[in-house]
Amino acid sequence: MKTIRVVFILLFCLVISANGFVSLDIVKSAGDNNNEVSKLIATANKIGYTRWVEFLLSSMPNADLVNLKADDFISYLEALDKNLKRVPWRDRINDNLFYYYILPHRVSQEPLENFTSLYADTLFSLIKNTKNMREAALKINSWAFTQMEYKPTSRWDQSAVVTINRGFGRCEEMAILTIKALRTVCIPARMVYTPWWPFTNSNHAWVEVWADGRWYALGGAELADLDNAWFSVPSKRAAIIKSIVYGRMKDGAEPIYKRDKDFTVINSTPNYTEITELFVGVRKNNQPVESTSVSINVYNYSSLRPVGLKKTDKDGFVKFIVGKTDLFVYGFKDSLWGYKVWRSSEKLQDTVIVNISKREFPDTSFWLYTRRIKKMKSKNSTYKPNRDSLKLLQHQHFCTINIVDSTLIETLTEKDKKLVRIFYNAKAKGKSFIKFYRKLSNNEKEIFIDYFNSLPPKDIVSSDTTGLLKELKAVDRSHKLIKEGIPDSVVKENLLSDRILFEHFAYWRYFIQQRYLSLKKRNIRETVDTVFLEVKNNIGENKEKGYFGPEKNPEDVCRTKTGTKVERYILIVGILRSIGIPAKIKWDYNGFLYWNSGWKEKSFDKKTEKEKEVYLSLKFDSDGRDITKKQRYYYDYGITRFGEYPDMLDVPIDTTDGRRIISLDDKPAYCITGWRNGYGDTYLRIKKVKASLDTTDVLIETGIPEKIRPGDLLVREYKGFDAKDYRIKDNELKTGNVLIIVFDTETEASKSTLTKARKTINNFPGKVFFFGFTENKQNAESFLKKIGISYSKVFIVSKEIYRTRWRMRNLPSIIYLKDGKCIFWVEGLFLHLSRLIEDFS
Template sequence: MIFKKFICLFLLAASISISGCSSLLVPVQISPYTNRVDEILKTSGSNRPQLEKFLTGFDSPEKKQAAQFIAANLPPCDRAGLSSGLLTDNLEYAFLARATTPWGKDVPWSDFLHYVLPHRVSQEKAVEWRKPFYTELLPVVSKCNSMEEAVLAVNRWCFSKTGFKSTQRWDQNPLMTINRGWGRCEEAVILTVCALRSVGIPARQAMVPAWQHSNDNHTWTEVKIGGKWHYIESANPDYGLDHAWFSGSARKAPLVISYAYGQLTNPEEPILKRTFGCTLLNTTARYAPVSRTTIAVRDNSGKPVPETAVFFSVFNYGSFSPVAVKTTDAEGKTDILLGPGSVLVSAAQGNASAYTGSTWIPGEQKKRDNILLSLTPENKPEGNILFRFDYNDSQAASAPPVNSEGAKKATEDTLKKSRLDRLQGMKDAASRFNPDLGPQIALAGLNVPQILLALNTCPTQFLPELKAEIKALAPADLICATGSELVSNTVLAVQSRAEAEDAGLNYNDKIFNEYVLNPRIMYEQMRPWRSVLHTEFNFDKGKKIAHILAEIGKTAKNLDSSPRGPLGSSLSPLGVYESGTASNNSEICLFATAAMRAAGIPARYLDEQGWTEYFDGKDWQPFYPQSPELTGNRNATDESRSYYSPWQTIKFRLPGYGKEDKHARYFRDFTVSRLYGRKFFRILEKTINGQLDEKNNIWEISVPTGENYLISARRNNKNEPNISVIKIIQAPIGTLNRQNTTRK
């Protein structure tokens, strides 16, 4: 799984406690959620009537309070788009599971609210999973003699629905994962947590944001049985409770985070961070040795620096990956509980910053040393450092071997074969219907009938464009698209192109297919936007491109801010438009890109730059949604000037990689990473051109000028990285040549 990105409701601190008690409830008339619910309704836009219908649809005090709890913590994407029907069914079936399972009523009220009732697990699109899961799984768990037995039975059921395979950066919802028959670890977690919650078992997601002993990360499922949390490998029946392939790896975890919907009061584990609609718990101590460290941030004169973000990063995928961020208090201090190994600790304020490595090796040190960050003007995080994590750990040696498909082959292979047979049947049907397009249609998994329906019902004159759309769509989009949505998107895209041509904007089919017809822009969850946005943004009444861009810019500038936590996806373009809100610049750019495409203007989002581009018939031009007056100005900011100017080229040979050795690879062995706000690094994935001269073992890389660093590492015999960090200003050590180049 590609790791992704991490980054409030105030529970009433009254004498009446709702934590851990299933019978004592806060009366609805003095509900602690009232103020937050009001804020949610104000930022729900045109979806407000749906939320109000949900909130007023229950008679019992328990259900009323549960509805307020869900509504008070709705992420922007949910409050802008979820129907009252989905939310009501989710609540009713959660209470039904509470009443009909042997353990349901024994689950404390607080655990029920935070770990059974929630309609979502992570950043997947919220869908109606609870009713079908409850219907199918209730007979399964009814045969079980204990909650533990039920957990394992549910996990086996999940295994029958999906296997492990890397997918895409945005999360599949549980129905998508079943349709596809595959999912990465986080998608297996989403499926498993939903399945457990559907039968009243408290469950949540836990994860290591980034490993330090290897690349990548991992996430798994935690379940609460008899008042104690346990872990399982999601959708994998190979292991029981607290026993999985990652048990040994977790002993070297720098940090483990568990997620709770809403704001927990008096949690059992230390709180890492409270964010909107979610409490992040530091559960590292359940998996690995831990040590607490205190960080003090001082300015250049030695004075405390309050309200400053402190970042903690591990070495992963050839760069420093942030795993946590803490904020200093009034005395300029913060603290954190971390597992063994090394982290980069960084902070910045204005042009002053500080960076230091922190290492704790159990058996060699009693605890992790406290850290002093002295902010220094124009400081650069350059140099060499060894990051360690290896220590003598007998518990890790007893962990089971990796086997993501399970070792009980007789039973599990039968379950797997049944799943694959269903997918093969869909593949055969797709090939019979259209031999040329069959392989692409088959990627829709169990959703193949919807793709076939689209092809069978599409007007003949639009079939070439529909086929182009299907070829361009990612499997994750094919497995959830409906036939009517596909046809509607195609027809409107073709019509908007014709309108653009009438207005004098012309472009070829390749640009049309990729930047007008394609409904996907970046990593957002799909929600059809074209028909609504085309009604508002189009070439009618003799409009030109400038008029439409001005309208889009005006809409973007008038958007209100809506806070977002780690739960819930980014607002879709339609969600931004209908709610009149956005959580960040990325959502604004997604909306602007969709609005331009809806009008027939080719558009794309440059996520690493933070603005959009449109095609004017001759070239790509910058469009800054929140500053439309700067449209087309390539010198609008330092970043745009750098991006549109000739790029800087460096040539280098990494130490330790000889002609007889393996070649250095991007991501695995090195990256060019940008330092953002002088605080943390992020790998350049798209704003970069490069190639390797294999004969001479020399890399040639081109990037825009900026706060870019060449970060590389060679791992020792313990797999610990010796890291080199070089600022790309002058030619780095080993550079043979340096010149300017134009962007490709």
């Protein structure tokens, strides 16, 4: 023990002497990877990267510290240094731009990777002859377009390399790839996002790039000019827009929303829209209340979603810089709460007072109105990409990574279907997986199939064959240790899978099994108690993770001997799975569940297990019609608790027999539903619900509110639709139900809106006319086919026709006619289109 202590002291002294700054906390956070951290520091000091490494380590997330390899980091720094010395704009990059917007090795919560050293030369070759940073940024963005397309994925971030290998990603992953590519050629870039849109469901993330002395908005991997992306209009309607920066920044020209020791959040709202400085005062018995949690919230996905959260100062006030949209302002401290609906106005400054007290949250309903955007002038862009050429390159990339045709599945046996599905989801990794699979024994092949079929597709393409055989053998051992009689679905999802929550994915099972197999006892209850105490007594708890980096996986937590509360639960679940007990994280992340003739719960916050569950059964009524079978959690309704802020619960739901029976605890909760009009204004209904031992239905009123103002469903006055050029007769538009859809094949707004509503559009009880703004009919048909929309005929429309003749401003533009009368006309990103169609059809 004395020898170990001496070695550690010497190691720490080595780290300190290398640069004079690294704290003991950083070394401790690396756990048993501290030798790699020390090697990185020593090497950086030797070759002249000391300041760079100082900056990166000072804000590095624990998941990176425990997984970094010194040689990989040095190669990253060398590649960046090489490009910095050869780009023509190097003299225009000051220290602030370099350290905060070029040097950081990560953008968000994506896994650790070495993108820059892999692509430094490739990307430099694209921009070496460009005239300026602006032209270079567009070149890089075009390259990113050829590597991927937009497609929704699981909620945890994938790396830039995985996005390339997979060929698609959601908006944040598009931004991660583009930003890393821009930084690789030393163009300052950062991710910008709006946490939740106020006018439709969902949110969005994009890129800001520095050129010509200011920040420009850029749709990552989208073919549009700077400051001319599809979200230009939506961003003007946002409640708040934020930029995330690696490290703790000092005050500068931009307003700081939040400053942490490891990251900084900039309030970028003034870059996109008119703002109001909103001062919120909190009072109790007419006296100011310090340290009250104040959240500003918008309606999104069936709940009130916080887009800002701060604590009041000694005078009971807090300030937010927000856009011109209504907000639900909520204050909470020590079980006291209060709220106020803030109505936006043209004021540059406004004040709202929230009175807090201890009382029940009442059943209530109210409108939240969103900002209307007047006609915007089109920007004249000189950016004219060769779309056909870039799409051809994109197609060639997709052909390269898609080594398996998914249509083959229809002709195969069940076993072969599973195998083909694995290789299809592996994308660019498929060839190495096939080669690995062929060398396995028959028993190992069965384990391979079962293991990879238990993983989400994103984890399959993130996997590698290095260490895989060892992991498969550990999975097999876990399976052999399980008790008989456990349902196959429970085993697949909660024992075979190495995915537990949103943690850094890696092969952790062999390591954990070797370390903790001895904890297995005679029965499940005794084993769980032993594992629980082992983690509780030997793994320290960190209060919070910070913004950057993923959560740690079981091996990471074990190696660092610390973790957040959730990460400690992840370790417990990992140990239990490795020794043959199905387990998962509880729906509220405040405990874990394990299988013992049914799911049992355990938590650090509880001394005894909860033996009985209580239930909540909901029945939904819309204007006298029972619509319960149609209601989807998250999309149509949600269960929310009002604590420090409104928090939507991720609850388990039984939809057997068309009912909506929710497993909950006995604490009060609230069912929230919302109805949006044509502008995205929301009529909220909040009703208190309480779970009980029986399943008596609680009636929830939904549907169209009585007080709809004239014009709420029409973005502008409907004066008819002139489609004679397309041989569509007036009578066709004036008889029965008619849906007119005008879309842009190149924008995420059109793609997302129509993708979300494809089932409703395909089942529409009437005629549907499609008009595509694109270069040729084939593009329009391919667009609709790819997102799964059936069509009989598609027309091509020019910007001149849809803007001048049809008076449409933003695409998609959707008009619903019933016997010639316009029922609704909506435009732009509108992710609740299916609900609106169903309400009126």
